[in-house]
Amino acid sequence: MSEKISVLITEEEVERRIKEIGAKISRDYAGKELHLICVLKGGVFFTCELAKRITVPVSLDFMSVSSYGDDTKSSGVVRIVKDLDQPLEGKDVMIVEDIIDSGRTLSYLIKVLKGRNPDSLRLCTLLDKPDRRVKEVKVDYCCFEIPDEFVVGYGLDYAQKYRNLPFIGVVESR
Numbered sequence: 001m002s003e004k005i006s007v008l009i010t011e012e013e014v015e016r017r018i019k020e021i022g023a024k025i026s027r028d029y030a031g032k033e034l035h036l037i038c039v040l041k042g043g044v045f046f047t048c049e050l051a052k053r054i055t056v057p058v059s060l061d062f063m064s065v066s067s068y069g070d071d072t073k074s075s076g077v078v079r080i081v082k083d084l085d086q087p088l089e090g091k092d093v094m095i096v097e098d099i100i101d102s103g104r105t106l107s108y109l110i111k112v113l114k115g116r117n118p119d120s121l122r123l124c125t126l127l128d129k130p131d132r133r134v135k136e137v138k139v140d141y142c143c144f145e146i147p148d149e150f151v152v153g154y155g156l157d158y159a160q161k162y163r164n165l166p167f168i169g170v171v172e173s174r
């Protein structure tokens with residue numbers, strides 16, 4: 001079955017905003033190098049587009065995490081499925097995510113990665129749903145705050161589909 005999807009944020013708006021955030025990050029990190037951590041799978045499209053807009057030297061690493069089913073959603077326990085390849089010690093690190101919802105994933109990840117002694121650790125997200133927050137998370141860079149709707153596209157899936165949409169859409173019928 002295919003779902004009806006309406007456009008929430010157009011491709012042009014997403015691209016324009018990523019350029020803006022990339023320029024801001026480049027100014028904020030002038031004279032430094034930046035180590036981007038892409039949180040798979042959703043973060044991959046945003047990470048690539050953002051990295052292209054950052055003008056300071058960038059290195060990349062990838063991580064995959066998953067919740068332990070419904071119980072985790074309340075316990076906030078997150079499992080590392082694929083860990084980083086490189087250490088973080090002495091690096092200026094930025095976690096790059098597609099969306100922050102309850103905040104459970106990111107609050108866990110930030111705690112774990114801080115323990116690896118980076119020089120600095122910040123968070124950049126494409127989308128933020130502040131109304132859904134259960135765990136407080138400091139968001140350093142955010143492209144768009146959105147209402148509490150289930151969105152797809154630009155890395156975000158519905159049953160593993162629609163990650164490749166070049167815009168942010170809302171699934172009307174699920």
Ligand SMILES: O=P(O)(O)OC[C@H]1O[C@H](OP(=O)(O)OP(=O)(O)O)[C@H](O)[C@@H]1O
Pocket residue numbers: 039040041042043066067097098099100101102103104105106157
């Ligand atoms: O703030 P939270 O409520 O913790 O939700 C945010 C998390 O959910 C999404 O990942 P998802 O579990 O859908 O994995 P995916 O990126 O592999 O699709 C997103 O990429 C965040 O990691």
Ligand SMILES: Nc1nc2[nH]cnc2c(=O)[nH]1
Pocket residue numbers: 099100101149150151152156157158
């Ligand atoms: N695809 C998708 N994944 C999410 N994870 C948390 N919120 C969302 C959402 O709105 N869409």
